[in-house]
Structures are given as structure tokens and as C-alpha cells.
Amino acid sequence: MKTFEEKWTAWLDGQLTGRELTEFEASLPDKDAAEAEKADARKLGTLLKRELGAQTLANEEFFSHQLRERISRERRTRSREHNVAFPTWWTIRRLLWTGTASLAVFLIFAVSVIRDKNPSGQSQYLTQILNTRVDPVVSPNATVSIFEAKEDQVTVLWTEGLQSLPSDYAAK
């Protein structure tokens, strides 16, 4: 058994039909005033439906906007954190300095190795004079020098000031 309020609400919503509708409308003391109230209630319902729908859409958009903002904020934060963790050290200037320094170290190393390998300055592909001694008593003013005729691949030990000898010494 529905109360009057329940039947009233159903009538306003247009949910009463048949005998129930006829009996309810017959029970109304002022049907015109009730019809006017029903019309107002429908207007209000339409208005509320429209307004509430618009409000819901606005919330969705707002939420979506907030979400997008949050995502982009998080992305920016992650990017900054990544940059802090792996900073770009190899700037152009540092690359140039590093390259120049490496080249200099290589040249110093290469020169020192070449000098160590051949301290006398003689070519290792030609005959090398390791040392020379002249008797200072017999030839006190003797000097020696070494040179290489690289074109002919010949090494010459050149002495000066050795004791001169008469032509008899050229005998076989």
C-alpha cells in the first residue's frame, strides 16, 4: 500500500497509469494546482538534469586535465632525475682538450720509445758502430766520427789524426 507521498512522487514522474492514475487524480483536492506543480517539477528536473550533466562533464574534463598535468609533471621530474644521474660530461670543449692531451701523451711516448731503442741515432737497418778506441800513445791527436751513407747502405767509421805511414806499408 503506497502512501500519498509515494503516489505523488510517482505521479510527478509520470509513472502512475491506469486505475491507479485515475484514482490518484480523483483524490487530488485541486487538480489544476497539482498540474502546475507537476509542470514546475518537470522544469526543475530538466534544469537539474542539464546542469548536473554539464557539471559532470566539467569534472571529467577537469580530472583529465589534472591527470595530464600530473603525467607531464612526473615526466619532467623523471627527465630531471635522469639528467642528474647521467650528466653530459663530453662537451665539445672537453672533447677537444681530451683529444689534444691524448695526442700529446702519444707523441711523448713514441719519441721516448724511439730514442730508447736507438740512443746513438744510428739507423738500425745499417751497420752500427758500438764503440771505438784509438791508442792515445801512438796517435794522441786521433779523432773518430761515424756517418752513414744511407743511399748506398754503408756505414763509415772516419778517423782523423792517425799516425801517417810511409808508402812501404802499402805492400801486400
Added chain:
Amino acid sequence: MTALALMMSAVLGVHGAETVWSGLVIAENVAQPQQIPGELTRIERPLRNLFGYNQFQVIGQSRKTLQTGQEDWLATSKFFGLHVDARGEGEGGYVLNLKLYKEKELLLETDAKLNKRSPLIIKGPQVGGGQLLLVLVVQ
């Protein structure tokens, strides 16, 4: 079979015996120069250019075939003697101790690493109007 032998010799580092020619040479300027001895033809150009003589005569020589690289030998003329003492084979050549004697008097001593492709010429004392040269060549 030949290829195998070549490979084995390459792997084991077996070298063929090499001969060192040592010569006492008198360089002079004469009106009618004699032909240069065969042992010196290889170094004729530097001999002429460096020393400025037109005749080169061998007054003493020795040809020694090295087996171990530790041999020694003597090249002599009437008054000069060149003693060569090989002290081992190094990379690309022989380490030699050379002593030039005038009769029993030591005039000059030197240690050299004689490269197999590079002859050694030593300018010795002046003899009359010429020059004594010592030449060592790996043949």
C-alpha cells in the same frame, strides 16, 4: 717436401751459413787506375765519392763462413793485420770486435754490429800518398 723443409727451417729459425769478407784496401789516385776488385764493386760508388780516390787495391783479405757467429779470423798484409772476433749474431747482423794492428802495434779497436745488407768501411791511417781502408761485407 721442399716446402716442408722451408717451413721447418722458418719455424726453427735455421739460417744458412753466411760469409763475411774482410779486406785491407789501399786507396790511391794514380794516372792509370786499375779496375776495382770484384769484392768492392758493390761499394764502388761510396768509396769513390767519400774518399776521392780513383784506385782501390786489396792488399790483404779473408773470407770467413760463419756457422755459429762466434768465430774469429785474421786478414793480413805484409805490415797490417785486421783481427775480427765475432761475438754472436744479433737481429739482422753480427756483433764484431775489430782490431787493426800495424805489425804488433794496436792502432785502432772498435765494436760494431755488422748488418747483413750494410757494408762497413773504416778509414785507417794515411799510407804514402794513399789511404788504408778496412772493409767488411756480409756476402
